[in-house]
Amino acid sequence: MTIRTENIAKHYGGIPVLKGINLNITEGEYVAIMGPSGSGKSTLLHLIGGIDRPTEGRVWLQNHDLSALTDDQLATVRRRQIGFIFQIYNLIPVINARENVAMPLIIDGVKRQDALKRATAVLNIVGLQDHAEAFPGKLSGGQQQRVAIARALVIEPSIILADEPTGALDTRTGDEIMALLRQTIHQTRCTILVVTHDPRIAARTDRIITIRDGEIVDDTPLKRNAHLSGSVLTG
Amino acid sequence: MRRFFNLALKYMARRKLRTTFTVLAILFGVMVMFGTWTAMPALRDAKLLSAAQTTYSADNTSSDNSLDLAVALMNSFGMISLFVGGFLIFNTYRAVLAERQHDLALLRMIGAARHHIAQLILTEALLQGVVGTCLGLISGWIFAGWLMRFIYDTGIFPNIDLPAMSVPRLDALLPATALGIGTVLVSAYFPARRATTVSPLTALRPTSPQMDRRSARVGLVAGIVCVILGGLALVFGSLMVPLAGLFVLTGAVLMMPSAIALVLPRLLPRMRHLFPRTADIAYGNIMRQRGRAAVTANSLMVGFAVFIASVTMVDAMYAYMIRLFTFHMVADYLIIDRDNMLTMITSNMDGQKVLNRQMVAKIRALTEVKSMMGVRVGATTYQGKSLMLVGIDPTRSAVLRPNDFAAQSVSTERVLQILQEQRAVFVTLQVAKDFGLKLNDTLPLTTITGSTQFYTVVGIVADITVGTGKLGLILSHEHLREDFGIRDDLFLYLNLQSGSNLDSLQQLLRGNAMLVDVKSFRQMGISGVTDFTKSVYILAAIVIIPALLGLINTLTISVFERTREIGIMRAIGSGQGYVQRIVLVETLFLSVLGAVVGIAVGLVCGASLVAMFAPATLTPMTGIMQFQFPGSGILIALIVGPTIALLTSLIPARRAAHLNIVESLRFE
Numbered sequence: 001m002t003i004r005t006e007n008i009a010k011h012y013g014g015i016p017v018l019k020g021i022n023l024n025i026t027e028g029e030y031v032a033i034m035g036p037s038g039s040g041k042s043t044l045l046h047l048i049g050g051i052d053r054p055t056e057g058r059v060w061l062q063n064h065d066l067s068a069l070t071d072d073q074l075a076t077v078r079r080r081q082i083g084f085i086f087q088i089y090n091l092i093p094v095i096n097a098r099e100n101v102a103m104p105l106i107i108d109g110v111k112r113q114d115a116l117k118r119a120t121a122v123l124n125i126v127g128l129q130d131h132a133e134a135f136p137g138k139l140s141g142g143q144q145q146r147v148a149i150a151r152a153l154v155i156e157p158s159i160i161l162a163d164e165p166t167g168a169l170d171t172r173t174g175d176e177i178m179a180l181l182r183q184t185i186h187q188t189r190c191t192i193l194v195v196t197h198d199p200r201i202a203a204r205t206d207r208i209i210t211i212r213d214g215e216i217v218d219d220t221p222l223k224r225n226a227h228l229s230g231s232v233l234t235g
Numbered sequence: 236m237r238r239f240f241n242l243a244l245k246y247m248a249r250r251k252l253r254t255t256f257t258v259l260a261i262l263f264g265v266m267v268m269f270g271t272w273t274a275m276p277a278l279r280d281a282k283l284l285s286a287a288q289t290t291y292s293a294d295n296t297s298s299d300n301s302l303d304l305a306v307a308l309m310n311s312f313g314m315i316s317l318f319v320g321g322f323l324i325f326n327t328y329r330a331v332l333a334e335r336q337h338d339l340a341l342l343r344m345i346g347a348a349r350h351h352i353a354q355l356i357l358t359e360a361l362l363q364g365v366v367g368t369c370l371g372l373i374s375g376w377i378f379a380g381w382l383m384r385f386i387y388d389t390g391i392f393p394n395i396d397l398p399a400m401s402v403p404r405l406d407a408l409l410p411a412t413a414l415g416i417g418t419v420l421v422s423a424y425f426p427a428r429r430a431t432t433v434s435p436l437t438a439l440r441p442t443s444p445q446m447d448r449r450s451a452r453v454g455l456v457a458g459i460v461c462v463i464l465g466g467l468a469l470v471f472g473s474l475m476v477p478l479a480g481l482f483v484l485t486g487a488v489l490m491m492p493s494a495i496a497l498v499l500p501r502l503l504p505r506m507r508h509l510f511p512r513t514a515d516i517a518y519g520n521i522m523r524q525r526g527r528a529a530v531t532a533n534s535l536m537v538g539f540a541v542f543i544a545s546v547t548m549v550d551a552m553y554a555y556m557i558r559l560f561t562f563h564m565v566a567d568y569l570i571i572d573r574d575n576m577l578t579m580i581t582s583n584m585d586g587q588k589v590l591n592r593q594m595v596a597k598i599r600a601l602t603e604v605k606s607m608m609g610v611r612v613g614a615t616t617y618q619g620k621s622l623m624l625v626g627i628d629p630t631r632s633a634v635l636r637p638n639d640f641a642a643q644s645v646s647t648e649r650v651l652q653i654l655q656e657q658r659a660v661f662v663t664l665q666v667a668k669d670f671g672l673k674l675n676d677t678l679p680l681t682t683i684t685g686s687t688q689f690y691t692v693v694g695i696v697a698d699i700t701v702g703t704g705k706l707g708l709i710l711s712h713e714h715l716r717e718d719f720g721i722r723d724d725l726f727l728y729l730n731l732q733s734g735s736n737l738d739s740l741q742q743l744l745r746g747n748a749m750l751v752d753v754k755s756f757r758q759m760g761i762s763g764v765t766d767f768t769k770s771v772y773i774l775a776a777i778v779i780i781p782a783l784l785g786l787i788n789t790l791t792i793s794v795f796e797r798t799r800e801i802g803i804m805r806a807i808g809s810g811q812g813y814v815q816r817i818v819l820v821e822t823l824f825l826s827v828l829g830a831v832v833g834i835a836v837g838l839v840c841g842a843s844l845v846a847m848f849a850p851a852t853l854t855p856m857t858g859i860m861q862f863q864f865p866g867s868g869i870l871i872a873l874i875v876g877p878t879i880a881l882l883t884s885l886i887p888a889r890r891a892a893h894l895n896i897v898e899s900l901r902f903e
Contacts, residue, residue: 049344051344051436052435076348078344079346080346090341091341103345107238107347108346109238
């Protein structure tokens with residue numbers, strides 16, 4: 001089991017955002033989390049990603065109980081096992097695309113030159129080999145999101161967490177980004193959780209979990225391996 | 236730290252103004268310290284060499300008070316500069332981290348641990364510290380050359396050769412480097428530690444950081460404690476007085492967020508009257524970002540405080556000098572050891588050279604001498620405290636005049652006669668206060684042989700005040716010699732017969748002592764004080780520059796954070812002028828607050844500085860430098876300060892006004 005949550009709840013100022021979520025996600029699964037705004041889907045993603053802690057319950061990631069880890073241990077888990085992709089691309093504006101991609105490796109103590117080499121290789125995969133030296137401010141939204149994906153991939157994560165990764169993009173670019181993510185799963189067999197409002201994106205995953213008012217109201221497995229076909233999006 | 240070197244460089248390159256500001260903030264202190272530590276030992280070596288080559292110098296190894304005093308003054312100024320620089324860097328880093336909160340949170344999200352964040356900040360600080368220190372060392376080298384030339388030109392050391400600038404001294408280079416880099420690292424350390432607490436979730440919330448109410452409360456309590464400690468140090472603890480300014484400055488900084496919440500609502504109605512269309516929105520912006528506004532107000536406050544403290548110090552020094560020069564007008568000439576020339580004005584009596592006894596006797600025998608009186612200095616203990624003894628000749632004294640006495644047992648004439656005939660002393664007001672003495676009290680004083688002699692208080696002298704650990708008593712030459720073994724004069728007052736030739740007198744002095752024409756000495760002294768005043772104003776202005784850069788810095792960050800809001804305001808029809816005025820009114824709010832608090836803090840710091848240097852200004856007859864209320868300085872600060880602040884804030888104001896509307900609306 002890659003991800004397991006045990007009855008997790010999250011309160012903000014006494015207001016419950018998540019109420020007793022139990023979830024099992026296996027290695028290589030491609031899961032969509034859907035639900036209306038404020039339903040708690042992003043909060044669930046944050047708890048699974050170890051960037052927030054549950055008020056109650058436990059989160060297990062690759063057999064690690066995240067709630068038992070210290071802050072620095074959580075940081076290590078994030079930089080070695082989890083790739084994050086967000087709606088706002090969250091790139092560091094003062095460094096170029098290659099350096100942004102290399103940053104998790106540099107933080108992890110990889111030699112700068114080696115980190116940059118690996119970053120270049122991943123930028124090639126996401127099709128940005130010609131923009132490696134560009135700063136985030138000079139890239140289009142789609143290109144910035146590709147850099148963010150490259151940054152998530154460079155650490156060869158076991159899990160990718162994506163929060164509305166196409167939310168700020170036009171349909172065509174969004175489709176390209178999702179195709180890129182699917183290709184990634186195909187190549188790396190990593191687990192992906194995508195929070196999305198877009199039923200088209202959800203329809204191409206293995207499983208759709210629907211959350212409403214902090215509770216799972218539906219958990220539907222879809223036809224397996226649909227995502228492995230790169231042509232799905234073109235339709 | 237190496238792994239963050241590149242990212243730190245990129246941040247520095249992105250914010251050139253801020254980097255320049257940090258570098259400047261540290262450069263000045265390092266320059267003064269390194270310059271002083273390079274120039275002064277070179278001058279000391281040159282002086283020792285010169286003394287070894289001449290025959291008239293009696294004591295080659297005597298402590299060199301003039302240089303010691305100059306070193307103490309320059310060191311103090313260097314340390315103040317470094318402290319102010321360090322404080323401004325601390326404030327800047329707090330602001331920088333607020334601006335960079337999103338980036339830091341992002342780094343945390345992709346796996347940076349807390350210590351990685353601290354490393355990133357400290358790497359940047361280290362880089363800036365190294366650049367600032369290197370430039371400070373280069374400037375200090377140039378400053379050392381200028382300082383040596385300046386001191387050489389004053390003629391205080393007439394027999395030395397101007398030392399050549401050769402290889403930097405390691406004992407100057409290493410401590411100055413350590414101080415420069417250390418100050419930046421220490422200043423950045425606390426903001427860096429705070430930055431490690433940034434949650435990764437912050438990266439997902441593109442909202443402005445709010446002032447943490449708890450930290451504002453903690454700041455208020457800690458600030459009140461600091462101000463109370465400062466007040467107590469100023470009022471009660473003479474040894475603690477120099478710390479009073481530091482306590483109060485720290486307290487004011489800590490309390491600034493609370494002061495904003497307290498003062499600005501009261502200022503708002505007046506501002507509404509002056510700026511009806513912009514006052515409320517400017518006020519709202521400040522209150523919403525109280526932490527940031529406090530940084531801006533603190534930058535201004537420190538600028539004002541430094542200016543007022545300098546002005547207070549200069550005014551006190553000026554009044555003291557005038558008193559000193561006027562005091563010496565009791566005679567036409569003054570004879571003093573050449574090495575004491577500077578210290579007679581501004582140093583304590585330790586290590587002072589007395590005049591050669593035979594030489595004094597020969598001077599006394601000259602036919603040109605109409606009248607002469609020596610002033611001698613000794614020491615004793617009373618109730619376990621060290622007391623300075625000042626010996627005068629009551630039969631010849633024109634030094635003490637009737638209006639110098641706060642109380643006396645009989646007439647001035649008679650009281651001087653008693654001083655001559657009996658074991659009697661005049662005490663200073665401070666001595667009377669400290670020991671609870673009144674007229675006709677008897678003091679058991681320890682003599683040179685260790686025995687006790689009893690002296691009666693016959694006068695309380697108002698003119699003579701004394702500093703820390705140097706309480707003074709005045710007695711006759713005869714009793715000073717008999718009981719305390721002091722036989723030699725520290726300096727002589729001399730009146731000559733009219734039309735006398737000075738040649739034979741100069742012949743007797745032979746370079747051992749200086750003959751000072753008191754009138755020209757006074758003139759020279761006053762012009763020296765005026766030059767000194769100008770230098771201090773320039774130095775104060777240099778220290779204020781980083782404060783103004785700090786203002787630009789924090790306002791720019793504030794504008795940057797409000798980019799989207801400004802875009803919305805522009806989109807709904809606000810003109811560029813309106814946006815610009817909002818920033819200017821914000822500056823006005825904060826500069827009024829900064830000015831008022833800065834003036835109050837500056838007065839305490841000034842009093843503190845005066846108290847710190849006062850013991851070194853003790854002379855036998857003129858007392859110590861005393862605090863003077865710097866009325867004109869305050870007026871200048873109140874008028875010029877906010878004006879300069881407003882002019883400075885035009886830079887971020889114009890930046891805000893010229894933001895592209897479409898791009899601003901896209902800003903996250």
